[in-house]
Amino acid sequence: MKRNFGKSGIKTGPLGLGCWAIGGLFTLDGIPDGWGNVDDQESILAIQTAIEMGVTFFDTADAYGVGHSEEVLGRAIQGKRDQVVVATKFGYTNNEATKEVFGKYDVSPEYVRYACERSLQRLGTDYIDLYQIHVGKLNDDEISSVIVTLDDLVQEGKIRSYGWSTWDMSLAEQFAVQSSGAAIQHSLNVLHDDPHMVEICEQREMVSINNSPLAMGLLSGKFNANSILSEDDVRGSSHEWVRYFKNGKPIPEFLEQLEAVKEILTSSDRTTVQGALAWIWGRSAVTLPVPGFKTRKQVAELAGAVEKGALTASQMQEIDRILERSQITVM
Numbered sequence: 001m002k003r004n005f006g007k008s009g010i011k012t013g014p015l016g017l018g019c020w021a022i023g024g025l026f027t028l029d030g031i032p033d034g035w036g037n038v039d040d041q042e043s044i045l046a047i048q049t050a051i052e053m054g055v056t057f058f059d060t061a062d063a064y065g066v067g068h069s070e071e072v073l074g075r076a077i078q079g080k081r082d083q084v085v086v087a088t089k090f091g092y093t094n095n096e097a098t099k100e101v102f103g104k105y106d107v108s109p110e111y112v113r114y115a116c117e118r119s120l121q122r123l124g125t126d127y128i129d130l131y132q133i134h135v136g137k138l139n140d141d142e143i144s145s146v147i148v149t150l151d152d153l154v155q156e157g158k159i160r161s162y163g164w165s166t167w168d169m170s171l172a173e174q175f176a177v178q179s180s181g182a183a184i185q186h187s188l189n190v191l192h193d194d195p196h197m198v199e200i201c202e203q204r205e206m207v208s209i210n211n212s213p214l215a216m217g218l219l220s221g222k223f224n225a226n227s228i229l230s231e232d233d234v235r236g237s238s239h240e241w242v243r244y245f246k247n248g249k250p251i252p253e254f255l256e257q258l259e260a261v262k263e264i265l266t267s268s269d270r271t272t273v274q275g276a277l278a279w280i281w282g283r284s285a286v287t288l289p290v291p292g293f294k295t296r297k298q299v300a301e302l303a304g305a306v307e308k309g310a311l312t313a314s315q316m317q318e319i320d321r322i323l324e325r326s327q328i329t330v331m
């Protein structure tokens with residue numbers, strides 16, 4: 001179950017970890033954009049547990065915790081740099097220098113170079129394996145310009161390869177055609193399929209990095225209709241893009257959908273979380289889920305999913321049938 005990042009020579013296993021939650025408590029313009037309090041020492045031990053268990057791909061961003069996530073990841077991988085693949089993102093200017101500005105972005109060559117240097121410092125490394133555009137929508141001129149900048153950074157050895165975090169299929173396709181990018185990051189989980197984006201990645205030989213693979217934790221099965229998320233947790237915020245929670249509560253329709261497919265997800269001795277990852281691996285051989293985490297215990301459960309492998313084609317079809325989705329051929 002190896003994943004190949006284009007011509008960069010980077011190879012990883014089928015599971016990574018997402019480092020947004022370990023960015024900790026932070027707000028932008030008074031609205032929570034983090035996952036509440038975290039214990040940095042526990043985050044570091046959790047990352048080291050992952051590496052020991054063979055999970056070596058870490059996805060972060062300069063925006064997570066306005067740089068704190070990158071710093072914590074950097075501390076965790078000191079002395080282990082050659083064992084890990086570090087992916088980070090740039091483009092939003094809500095970094096530590098400009099934290100009062102929310103939702104603004106900059107992909108000019110000057111800004112990208114500045115952001116890259118700051119990420120390298122925070123990560124305590126002299127190269128980034130995968131440098132991803134964080135801004136999901138750009139115009140044609142911005143796309144052309146940022147590709148030139150990224151190619152230059154590859155030539156200079158600051159980054160090994162690059163990708164785009166976008167939900168927009170036509171932009172992903174355009175990026176794949178125009179660039180030598182190795183990955184598209186997009187949302188994918190059993191409650192939110194995106195077969196066409198996965199297909200683009202398959203056809204263009206790019207890795208499909210899957211964010212929110214646990215539907216922001218809802219797929220752990222630990223929430224019910226009475227659960228209330230804390231106000232300092234992004235899931236308890238009023239952001240429109242928080243898909244699975246509203247007014248600080250899990251959306252009942254998603255809880256019902258999870259209940260309907262839980263028996264299949266938990267087949268072969270899997271926990272619900274492990275079943276959610278198994279569904280993603282059942283979707284395609286290019287998918288690479290990056291579930292978030294805060295503790296060693298969560299990481300051990302996530303990493304334990306790898307040996308249990310993907311759901312079978314018939315289980316995938318049965319889930320589509322239960323959720324009333326059209327059948328999709330599994331490759």
Ligand SMILES: NC(=O)c1ccc[n+]([C@@H]2O[C@H](COP(=O)([O-])OP(=O)(O)OC[C@H]3O[C@@H](n4cnc5c(N)ncnc54)[C@H](OP(=O)(O)O)[C@@H]3O)[C@@H](O)[C@H]2O)c1
Pocket residue numbers: 017018019020021035059060134165185210211212213214215216217218220222273290291292293294297298299301302
């Ligand atoms: N635009 C973008 O580029 C973008 C957008 C979103 C996410 N991402 C990336 O994708 C990563 C993951 O997505 P996500 O953060 O939205 O959420 P997710 O992976 O769907 O859910 C992660 C959350 O689930 C809970 N969890 C994890 N393991 C668990 C376990 N074993 N048992 C019970 N609960 C568990 C934890 O939250 P609690 O313990 O607090 O409940 C954890 O923070 C992010 O860290 C980030 O790297 C990128």
